[in-house]
Amino acid sequence: MDTLRTLLLSLLIVIAGGATLGAATDGLRVFTTESARRLAVREHAVRVPDLALQAANGDQIALQDLRGNWLLVDFIYTRCQTYCSVLGSDFARLQDRLAAPLASGRLQLLSISFDPEHDGPAQLAAYQRRFGDRGSGWLAARPLDAEGVAAATRAFGIRVLDDGLGGYVHNASIALVDPQGRLVRIFDAGQPEVVAAALQAVLAQ
Amino acid sequence: MIAGSVAASLVLASPPARGWLESSMSAQMLLQLPLLAAIGVCSASAIPAAVRGALARWDRWGISGLLLASMTSLVWMLPRALDAAVDDVGVAAAKYATVPLLIGLPLALSWGRAGFVLRGVFLAETIATCFRLGWLYRVSPERLCSNYLLDDQQRLGDWLMVIGAALFLALMGKLLLGRFDFRTDAQAQEGRH
Incomplete structure (x- = not known):
């Protein structure tokens, strides 16, 4: 039972962590402030x-x-x-x-x-x-x-x-x-x- | 203990300390983030046994906790996140909250539950990450953080590789010369009874 619970929680952690990382990198496209600025300008003038x-x-x-x-x-x-x-x-x-x-x-x-x-x-x-x-x-x-x-x-x-x-x-x-x-x-x-x-x-x- | 952790966080968050710890990329990554994580580690002793027991049921072999610490670390390794934590108060607050609570605390709670193999994987990945990031910072001709200078970034790269090498040597020394208890802490405790 503990194993199942751990598996479930780990899955949630991976999903939440993945979503946070995705948001922090605009979908794994930008890793630096400079590239984020360029992408933002291209998408929204x-x-x-x-x-x-x-x-x-x-x-x-x-x-x-x-x-x-x-x-x-x-x-x-x-x-x-x-x-x-x-x-x-x-x-x-x-x-x-x-x-x-x-x-x-x-x-x-x-x-x-x-x-x-x-x-x-x-x-x-x-x-x-x-x-x-x-x-x-x-x-x-x-x-x-x-x-x-x-x-x-x-x-x-x-x-x-x-x-x-x-x-x-x-x-x-x-x-x-x-x-x-x-x-x-x-x-x-x-x-x-x-x-x-x-x-x-x-x-x- | 909780009071001590809160006091330490407040000291680190005070403008002079924050200004100094964020004045260079090396200080932010090698001092500020580890100190914040250490506050989380120290707070673990304040968690009551009942809560620990409840958490343990969701953290078999320490997997959930080490996973949480790893995922959170990944976010705070992004150059963009380091920049944003300097420029944006909200992101800074998130850093001051999540590094102790989602990296330091779960590390302290889960490490004892983790077995030999999981600890080995975690340490090997930590060493590899030191070298990966260190090499990237060393060779990148571009500044990855808008707030920091290139020579600072290169110095941090050198330090990360030195830390990776030191961890590797320590681990090798332990593997070759150390004594091992392959049981988890819980099993060891049960054995002692």
Whole structure:
């Protein structure tokens, strides 16, 4: 009798444990916070709040003003020697691969700095020059204050950690915002050809 | 004993202790989770004999308890769960409740009921898990937890493999040199009467 009871309880434990594990991994599909965020965005588009920014030319812009077009957004800080270099050259290459929609204004590239204290308009412009900005369709901008940074990183799911060496560690990804201002996809950094192909498919629709 | 366990949980849940124990991935996995489980183990002595007896009838050879502890551990090994426990108060509360009650406590109650084979399987699986996770953390070029740095993750990987190796050596030593009582604790007690 004890054996039967143990068997029954064990079965219940396996079912409850399996259900918990399934829920914690979205059906064994995601094991990390980053992959969970990407899956969540793909399944349910997330509305991006309006953000006030200052561009590399000194102008104030609002994210709201860029609605109506497709937007590719990345997060950088200009002193970064690692991920941001990848992101910078990704955007320069996307300028080549997606020259037509960028020229027509159907698509806009936007780099947002999460270190506005260091990244003034001059630093942002230098960052773009360093990676060979082709001069069309790429905006670099900074939030106006620390609250703006918090709102922007929260909206895009960017986590910024102090690297202990005076710099930052952050997730390097490129976010796609649709013309309605909704975050619809997140791409890996370092694969501009994948981003370009996906954008061509989206723009052809 | 219950009061002591509650007090220890509260100390571990206090913001300074929690902040320090969650400041690195290594501290969370190698200190915080084991300490919480230890609180559960220590609470076992406070369970009255009548309740123990009732539980034992649902826990032949300790199978249910060890299964419960294993399944719960599996959840708290997910990088996503470690992240969420730092970011979300609800998940943190779940961790502080389930690690003592669903890992430490059943381990303490069921270990004595488990026989030689089940203990061996459980220990072998623990060692294997240390190596699996340790290797993954060591070689992964990506940060698996958004809240922690890559070098922290690699250091944790090294530690897990050291712990796995130490457990393996201890188990080998016991198998080669130790003396074994193949009866469960209950059988041993009956034999003594």
